[in-house]
Amino acid sequence: MADTVAAGNPDGDPRDPPPIVATAANQYGSGVNTIRPVALRDRWVEWLLHRRHGGDAEQLRRTLEFLGPIRDRVIANARLSPGDVVLDVGAGDGLIGFAALEVVGPTGRVIFDEISEDLLAHLRQLAASAGVLERCDFVLTPAEDLVPIADASVDAVTLRSVLIYVERKSAALQSFYRVLRSGGRLSIFEPINRFGQPRQGEAFGGYDVAPVKELYDRVQAVYETLPTQRTMLDFDERTLLEMIEGVGFTSIKMSYEAEIGFGKEIPSWDRMMRSSPNPLAPTGAEAIAQALTPQEAERYVSHMRPLLESGPPRIRSGMVYVFATK
Numbered sequence: 001m002a003d004t005v006a007a008g009n010p011d012g013d014p015r016d017p018p019p020i021v022a023t024a025a026n027q028y029g030s031g032v033n034t035i036r037p038v039a040l041r042d043r044w045v046e047w048l049l050h051r052r053h054g055g056d057a058e059q060l061r062r063t064l065e066f067l068g069p070i071r072d073r074v075i076a077n078a079r080l081s082p083g084d085v086v087l088d089v090g091a092g093d094g095l096i097g098f099a100a101l102e103v104v105g106p107t108g109r110v111i112f113d114e115i116s117e118d119l120l121a122h123l124r125q126l127a128a129s130a131g132v133l134e135r136c137d138f139v140l141t142p143a144e145d146l147v148p149i150a151d152a153s154v155d156a157v158t159l160r161s162v163l164i165y166v167e168r169k170s171a172a173l174q175s176f177y178r179v180l181r182s183g184g185r186l187s188i189f190e191p192i193n194r195f196g197q198p199r200q201g202e203a204f205g206g207y208d209v210a211p212v213k214e215l216y217d218r219v220q221a222v223y224e225t226l227p228t229q230r231t232m233l234d235f236d237e238r239t240l241l242e243m244i245e246g247v248g249f250t251s252i253k254m255s256y257e258a259e260i261g262f263g264k265e266i267p268s269w270d271r272m273m274r275s276s277p278n279p280l281a282p283t284g285a286e287a288i289a290q291a292l293t294p295q296e297a298e299r300y301v302s303h304m305r306p307l308l309e310s311g312p313p314r315i316r317s318g319m320v321y322v323f324a325t326k
């Protein structure tokens with residue numbers, strides 16, 4: 001709400017409230033309005049706009065179909081009202097932020113926070129084409145500090161699939177707490193990847209990889225050295241809940257959803273080769289090329305491809321929605 005702006009500066013003249021986003025950040029925001037050539041763009045924008053779906057329009061449609069209900073739940077949990085100021089941390093290509101902007105209406109604002117300048121440039125361009133630029137701020141700052149954002153200046157903080165990339169999660173939660181006004185809400189969605197890890201002795205997706213086990217392990221090792229291996233697996237629903245409580249949120253609710261079963265569809269080998277599971281990961285084809293010689297790759301693919309295309313994988317997935325009040 002607008003009163004949070006004044007709340008950020010109790011000693012100031014209420015008719016002249018301080019900016020929610022410090023001047024330096026606004027300058028930063030307005031500076032990131034150039035779209036760089038594709039070859040120079042960073043991995044975050046490349047993944048969200050291309051590598052996530054491997055250039056496959058059908059896969060993109062399915063991804064957005066899957067994300068729609070998650071977005072709606074994150075927005076509903078944030079309990080937004082017209083006029084609210086929302087901070088969308090790790091805003092990506094605006095899935096949550098633009099939906100929030102519709103709910104807060106013409107008197108509300110959304111601060112799009114990112115660590116990717118290219119995504120901020122993309123968001124700025126989307127906001128300009130939608131005619132909503134004057135209700136948006138763009139801030140280049142990691143979730144862990146949010147330095148340009150004033151204390152107690154926002155009504156809601158939203159995040160979808162961002163903490164999984166954050167090294168210092170408690171520091172990030174502390175900054176969300178700091179920028180929220182009293183009574184402000186935090187609404188989070190995160191996958192719980194620790195639950196999704198194969199159990200001891202369990203084959204990948206339930207497929208029999210034994211005949212190419214040594215090659216399979218080498219391809220897997222490429223993924224195991226990624227920084228996401230740490231940031232995605234260093235928490236689960238319980239530790240997340242404890243961290244949120246630890247930074248001072250008074251009322252916290254968590255909804256945890258776990259599923260064990262079979263996927264809905266047969267994986268497309270070609271799509272897997274072109275796409276990557278997260279912004280910091282190689283595509284399937286890149287991981288194979290990195291780990292195996294061309295001869296080994298041929299043997300590996302001729303075993304794995306028909307196996308994967310023989311039926312849906314066995315899956316194990318966990319995800320969590322958290323909503324908390326300061």
Ligand SMILES: C[S@@+](CC[C@H](N)C(=O)[O-])C[C@H]1O[C@@H](n2cnc3c(N)ncnc32)[C@H](O)[C@@H]1O
Pocket residue numbers: 044089090091092093094095096113114115116119141142143144159160161162165166167
């Ligand atoms: C999987 S994307 C999710 C994007 C968006 N929230 C959505 O719902 O589609 C993760 C985003 O988090 C951003 N990110 C990663 N680490 C971050 C950090 N430490 N602080 C802020 N944003 C971060 C990335 O640039 C990326 O856009």
